[in-house]
Amino acid sequence: MRFHVITLMPAMFDALRNQGVVGRAIERGIAQIRLWNPRDYTQDVHRTVDDRPYGGGPGMLMKYEPLRAAIEEAKAALPRAEVVYLSPQGRRFDQTAARHMANSGRDRILLAGRYEGIDERIIERYVDAEWSIGDYVLSGGELPAMVLMDAVIRLLPGALGAADSAQQDSFMDGLLDCPHYTRPEQIDGLAVPQVLQSGNHEWIRRWRLRQALQRTLERRPDLLRDRELSSEERHILDEIRATSGDAE
Numbered sequence: 511m512r513f514h515v516i517t518l519m520p521a522m523f524d525a526l527r528n529q530g531v532v533g534r535a536i537e538r539g540i541a542q543i544r545l546w547n548p549r550d551y552t553q554d555v556h557r558t559v560d561d562r563p564y565g566g567g568p569g570m571l572m573k574y575e576p577l578r579a580a581i582e583e584a585k586a587a588l589p590r591a592e593v594v595y596l597s598p599q600g601r602r603f604d605q606t607a608a609r610h611m612a613n614s615g616r617d618r619i620l621l622a623g624r625y626e627g628i629d630e631r632i633i634e635r636y637v638d639a640e641w642s643i644g645d646y647v648l649s650g651g652e653l654p655a656m657v658l659m660d661a662v663i664r665l666l667p668g669a670l671g672a673a674d675s676a677q678q679d680s681f682m683d684g685l686l687d688c689p690h691y692t693r694p695e696q697i698d699g700l701a702v703p704q705v706l707q708s709g710n711h712e713w714i715r716r717w718r719l720r721q722a723l724q725r726t727l728e729r730r731p732d733l734l735r736d737r738e739l740s741s742e743e744r745h746i747l748d749e750i751r752a753t754s755g756d757a758e
């Protein structure tokens with residue numbers, strides 16, 4: 511799957527491209543990330559990519575012409591790609607959106623804005639979809655573009671090692687994670703729960719599920735409302751609700 515990113519700050523993408531799961535996926539040919547800098551398509555001596563907003567007000571906008579030139583280059587390289595604008599006005603990007611993108615097989619051109627935003631006519635003419643990564647103010651679309659690519663690329667077949675892939679469609683999907691422990695068995699007076707050392711895989715599975723459900727109920731009850739529950743999960747949740755007030 512190919513991602514071509516329109517950005518004034520290509521160096522920001524070095525870490526994503528060279529490290530970890532995404533770096534390996536690129537080495538394996540599972541994903542490609544290419545960058546197009548609108549500054550390289552300016553015509554004036556100052557290589558101007560921004561300008562003042564019509565109507566006045568604070569801040570600057572990304573100019574139409576250098577953006578158009580960079581987008582046209584990316585579209586020539588990826589003629590069938592969906593053009594995505596990362597923007598605070600977009601739909602909230604979540605795991606469902608990431609899964610859809612990973613399964614779509616479609617290449618994408620990601621437009622990362624700087625300054626106060628871009629000339630609206632770029633959106634009108636080129637943009638197919640607009641995504642936000644959440645309700646907080648960032649200084650540009652580069653981190654959101656990297657968040658999107660990281661979430662999508664790790665879902666592509668072959669991107670993860672065998673252990674992580676096996677976890678991909680876990681029965682605990684859509685719940686918060688259960689607690690995890692590694693060696694040593696005791697440290698600073700803190701012990702690993704006995705059940706995890708019992709060797710009884712059914713007890714361990716049920717303990718993890720109960721922990722996940724308890725944490726989700728306490729911290730993210732919205733997730734439980736959005737998710738189908740099995741009869742086992744409903745039973746455990748009823749037990750948790752019946753005992754709540756005893757512990758914590």
Ligand code: 9D3
Pocket residue numbers: 596597598623624625626627641642643644645646647648649650651652654
């Ligand atoms: C404080 C500036 N805001 C005026 C009301 C507008 C604004 C312009 C540009 C706010 C943020 C940005 C830069 N952000 C993004 O390009 C961005 C973003 C984000 O800030 N939060 C969550 N998702 C995204 S996707 C792109």
